[in-house]
Amino acid sequence: MRKRSLIPILYILFLMLPIYWLIAMSFKTTNEILSGFSLFPQTFTWDNYITIFTDPSWYWAYVNSIIYVSLNTVISICVALPAAYAFSRYRFLGDKTLFFWLLTNRMAPAAVFVLPFFQLYSAVGLFDTHIAVALAHCLFNIPLAVWILEGFMSGVPKELDETAYIDGYSFPRFFITIFLPAIKAGVGVAAFFCFMFSWVELLLAKNLTAVYAKPIAAEMTKTASSAGYELGLLAAAGTLTIIPGAIVIYFVRNYIAKGFALGRV
Amino acid sequence: MKTQNQKAWFFVLPVLLLVAFNALIPMMTVVNYSVQETFGNNVFFWHGVGWFEDLLNSERFHAALGRQILFTTIILLIEIPLGIVIALAMPRKGIWVPVCLVLMALPMLIPWNVVGAMWNIFTLPDIGLLGYLMNTTLGIDYDMTQDPFAAWVTIVTMDVWHWTSLVVLLCYAGLVSIPDAYYQAAKIDGASSWSVFRYIQLPKMKQVLTIAILLRFMDSFNIYTEVFVMTGGGPGNSTTFLSIDLVKIALGQFDLGPAAAMSLIYFAITLLVSWLFYTLMTKDDGK
Numbered sequence: 319m320r321k322r323s324l325i326p327i328l329y330i331l332f333l334m335l336p337i338y339w340l341i342a343m344s345f346k347t348t349n350e351i352l353s354g355f356s357l358f359p360q361t362f363t364w365d366n367y368i369t370i371f372t373d374p375s376w377y378w379a380y381v382n383s384i385i386y387v388s389l390n391t392v393i394s395i396c397v398a399l400p401a402a403y404a405f406s407r408y409r410f411l412g413d414k415t416l417f418f419w420l421l422t423n424r425m426a427p428a429a430v431f432v433l434p435f436f437q438l439y440s441a442v443g444l445f446d447t448h449i450a451v452a453l454a455h456c457l458f459n460i461p462l463a464v465w466i467l468e469g470f471m472s473g474v475p476k477e478l479d480e481t482a483y484i485d486g487y488s489f490p491r492f493f494i495t496i497f498l499p500a501i502k503a504g505v506g507v508a509a510f511f512c513f514m515f516s517w518v519e520l521l522l523a524k525n526l527t528a529v530y531a532k533p534i535a536a537e538m539t540k541t542a543s544s545a546g547y548e549l550g551l552l553a554a555a556g557t558l559t560i561i562p563g564a565i566v567i568y569f570v571r572n573y574i575a576k577g578f579a580l581g582r583v
Numbered sequence: 584m585k586t587q588n589q590k591a592w593f594f595v596l597p598v599l600l601l602v603a604f605n606a607l608i609p610m611m612t613v614v615n616y617s618v619q620e621t622f623g624n625n626v627f628f629w630h631g632v633g634w635f636e637d638l639l640n641s642e643r644f645h646a647a648l649g650r651q652i653l654f655t656t657i658i659l660l661i662e663i664p665l666g667i668v669i670a671l672a673m674p675r676k677g678i679w680v681p682v683c684l685v686l687m688a689l690p691m692l693i694p695w696n697v698v699g700a701m702w703n704i705f706t707l708p709d710i711g712l713l714g715y716l717m718n719t720t721l722g723i724d725y726d727m728t729q730d731p732f733a734a735w736v737t738i739v740t741m742d743v744w745h746w747t748s749l750v751v752l753l754c755y756a757g758l759v760s761i762p763d764a765y766y767q768a769a770k771i772d773g774a775s776s777w778s779v780f781r782y783i784q785l786p787k788m789k790q791v792l793t794i795a796i797l798l799r800f801m802d803s804f805n806i807y808t809e810v811f812v813m814t815g816g817g818p819g820n821s822t823t824f825l826s827i828d829l830v831k832i833a834l835g836q837f838d839l840g841p842a843a844a845m846s847l848i849y850f851a852i853t854l855l856v857s858w859l860f861y862t863l864m865t866k867d868d869g870k
Contacts, residue, residue: 322672323672323674324672325668325669325672326669326672326673326674326683329669329687329747329751330683330686330687332744333686333687333689333690333744333748334686335705335712335713336701336702336705336712336713336744337689337690337701338712339701339704339705339711339712340701340704340705343704351710352710354709354710355709355710355715355719357712393601397597397598397601398598400594400595400597401594401595401597401598403594404591404592404594404595405595407585407586407591408585408586408587408588408591409585409586409587409588410587410588410589410590410591410592411589411592413591416595416599418858418861420598420602421857421861422854422857423602423605423606424798424801425801425805425850425853425854425857426606426805426850426853427804427805427807427826427829427846427849427850427853428805428807429805429807429826429829429830429833429846430613430829430846430849430850431609432830432833432834433612433833433834433839433842434608434609434610434612434613435605435609437612438608438609438612453601453604453605454605456601456602456605457602457605457606460598460601460602461602464598465794514691514692517692517694518691518692518693518694518695519694519695520694520695520696520808521807521808534694535694535695535696535697538696538697538700549704552700552704553704555697556693556697556700556701559693559694559697560689560692560693560697562692563689563691563692563693564685564689564692566692567684567685567688567689567692568685571681571684571685572681
C-alpha cells in the first residue's frame with residue numbers, strides 16, 4: 319500500500335517544482351536572479367509585489383481579467399442551462415447533429431479566429447471592452463458547459479420533473495426551486511471549467527483589447543520592454559495569477575471528485 | 584425514454600445565437616479570405632482554390648503539420664497512461680484527497696503565457712533550477728534555445744506537467760463512482776488486480792476517458808501560447824507547429840489568403856480526427 323502512494327507524491331512534487339521556482343524568484347531582486355544560481359532568495363524582498371500593487375496599470379489589469387472571466391462564466395452558465403436541459407430531456411429535430419456541432423467549436427484553433435474576431439468586434443463597436451472578451455470566450459466555454467451540465471442532468475431521474483408538474487409547479491418555478499438545487503454540483507463543476515478556460519486564455523483576450531480592458535496576461539509583456547527582462551517583476555505577476563484559480567478550485571474540490579461520475583460525464 | 588418535443592428548440596436558441604455569432608461570422612470571413620488575393624487597400628481579387636493548391640504542395644506546411652501530429656501523438660501516449668496510473672494510485676478517502684486534488688489542478692489554472700514564462704525561467708541554463716541541475720550538477724549539456732532535441736523534450740515535459748492532471752481528475756472521478764460491492768465480488772472470485780482493472784475499472788472509466796482523450800487531442804493539436812513563449816518556434820524551425828506557423832503568416836506577414844486557407848485545412852483535420860474519436864468511443868453508448 320505504501321509503495322502505491324509514492325506515485326501521487328512524486329507526481330505532486332514534479333508539479334510543484336516549477337511553481338516553487340516562480341514563487342522563489344518573485345522574492346528576489348532582478349539583480350540577484352541574473353547574477354547567479356541560488357535555491358532560496360538571498361536578499362528577501364517584497365519590492366516586486368509593491369511595484370504591482372502601487373501601479374494602477376498593473377492592478378487594473380488584474381481587475382480587468384477578473385471582470386471578463388466572471389462575465390463569461392455567468393453568461394455561459396445562464397445560456398447553457400436551458401440548452402443542456404433540452405438535450406438531456408427531449409428528442410428534437412437535429413439534436414445529435416447540433417450537439418456535435420457545438421463541440422466542434424471547442425476544436426477551432428484560437429489562432430484561426432484571431433483576425434476575424436478582431437474585425438467582427440471592431441465592426442459592432444465592442445473592441446476593447448470587457449464584454450467583447452467575455453462573449454468571445456463563450457465560443458469554447460458554452461459548448462463545454464452544455465456538455466458537462468447535460469451529463470449531470472441526465473443523472474437526475476425524469477420522475478422528478480413529472481412529480482413536480484403533477485404537484486402544479488410551473489416550469490420556471492420547478493427549474494429554479496427544484497431542478498437547480500438537484501444539479502448544483504454540476505453547476506459548480508461547469509462554472510469551474512468556464513472560469514479556468516477563460517482565465518488561462520490569452521491570444522483572443524489580448525487581441526480584442528487595447529487599453530481599457532487589457533488583461534493581466536498582456537500587461538505582463540511590459541516586463542520585457544524597458545532595459546532587458548525584469549524577471550523578478552515577471553515572476554511576482556505570474557505568482558499573483560495563480561491565486562484566483564487556487565481559490566476557485568478550493569471551493570469546488572469536493573464536486574470535482576464526485577462530480578464527473580454522474581450521468582454521461 | 585426521452586420525449587419527442589420540437590419546442591426544445593427554444594431552450595437551445597440562446598446558445599445557438601451566441602455560438603453562431605462567434606463561430607459562423609468569423610468562419611465566413613475566413614472562407615472569404617481563403618479564395619481571394621489582395622494587394623492591400625481593401626482591394627480583393629478572386630483567386631479560386633489557388634491558395635489551397637499552393638498549401639497542399641508546400642513543404643513548409645507539410646513539415647509544420649508533421650511536427651504538430653508528432654507532438655500530439657507523443658502527448659497522448661504519455662499523458663493518458665500516466666494519468667490512469669496516477670488516478671489508480673490515488674487514495675479514495677481521507678483528508679489527503681482534497682489536498683491532492685487542489686495541488687494537482689493548480690498547473691491547469693495558470694494562464695498559458697505565464698506557464699511559458701515560468702518554464703523559460705525554470706530551464707535557463709545558468710540560473711534556472713532545471714537548467715542549472717542538468718548542466719552543473721548532472722553535467723548534461725542542456726540548452727533549450729540551442730538544441731532542437733532539448734527543446735522538444737522540454738516542451739513535452741511542460742505539457743505533461745500542465746495537462747496530465749486533467750486526465751487524472753477525470754479518471755479519478757470515474758473510479759470513485761465504482762461501488763464497493765464490485766471490488767468485494769471480485770475479491771471473492773479471486774480476481775487478479777489486472778482483471779479488476781481490465782473488467783471493472785477500465786469499463787467504468789471509459790466515458791470519462793473519452794472526454795479526456797478528446798479534450799487532450801483538441802488542445803494539444805491547437806497548442807500555441809506556451810510554445811510560442813518558450814521557444815518562439817525555434818531553434819530554427821524545430822518547434823514551429825502548425826498553429827505557430829499560422830500566426831506567423833496571418834499576423835506577422837499579414838498574408839490573409841494563405842493564412843485563411845491554412846486555417847480551414849487545420850480546422851478540417853481537427854474536426855475529422857475528433858469526429859473519428861467521438862464516433863469510435865461513443866459507438867456502444869446506445870446499447
